[in-house]
Amino acid sequence: MDYSAGSSLFPLHRCKTIHLVRHAQGIHNVEGDKNYKAYMNPDYFDAHLTPLGWQQVDNLRKHVRDSGLINTIDLVIASPLMRTLQTTVGVFGGEGYTDKTDVLPLMVANAGNSYRAAISSLNSPPIVTVELCREHLGVHPCDRRRSVSEYQFLFPAVDFSLLDSDEDTWWKANVRETKEELAARGMKFLNWYEFVIIRNF
Template identity: 70%
Template sequence: MDGGPDPSLYPLHRCKTIHVVRHAQGLHNVEGEKNYKAYLNPEYLDAPLTQLGWQQVDYLRKHVHASGLSKRVELVVTSPLLRTLQTAVGVFGGESYMNGMNALPLMAANVGNSGRASISSLNSPPFIAVEDCREHFGVHPCDKRHNVSEYQVLFPAVDFSLIESDEDVLWKADVRETTEELAARGSKFLNWLWTRKEKEIAIVTHSRVFWFIH
């Protein structure tokens, strides 16, 4: 071997750098990790982050800024569930939003009873919500999203244009998506990702989605 580069490697201009982030602790995770049946509780519909979850967001945000990643990421792709939206804008969004700013807020104040101030989109990358990187569809109320029209009020600067239905028509109360269906959805998502012009992208998603993004 001559020690030269492996000719099978893709050239850099054909590569993307993908940063995959699992959402911070959600309200449903607290009891669900003790008893799996807790995920069936309708009180956890589209569960928001806990206070510990927000602490995790703050910690990751500090790392993202200290490492310079906040200046390199060109696009943030997020699952359209409350816990992922909160994580995405909390980690990669701007500073606190103030009236008179020449930019829409990424998140309104106190979303999900978080007690958090509004987050600005100023000097942040664009954010886009994509159904195909959502958690497993069906049965668990925590995995059912709110209407897009509600999200657009809570997250004004997030782009929801790729979501075709206002209501969540993908989640079924009595049918859980199969592993094969989830894998096919993951493949579709990755194919879409390759169509994007951005070279460095952050994806904020769920634990079950991790296995097909590698």
């Protein structure tokens, strides 16, 4: 069917547009690209962004604002990992945070060794975290998350209420999620999105 003329099953005002954004470069990516075994390094626990990663965030932030896309975003859903949270608040957060405002920051200064100023939640879409959209689970320390209480301190205006436990119960030290399990989890996330977000947001 040709939709180029503007006809579709649903009018555009009743449709949602989903934008998928991968996290920017993390410290684990640099060595992991050279040697896959580097992903086993415990120093990369809940890996944060590299300086290049933050440059990628700044570039995407500029595009999102210059294109006007930021004005069309109702909600941002993020995986609860340091690199995804840094990417998310860096791209979709408000302008410079000051302590004189009555709103919480999306990110406190230097969260996750970022050497970045605090990021405001003013004029930012709401940001929620969901376990189902996490990366491949298990074995690799970079894919293990911190406790929710740690994240709440570092990212005060991000909503962590949908996470089922303070500690990471999804990541296992000796069992790597299979590709089939990962695909099934991805489908659960899409079903959750459809029934919870699209119908209620």
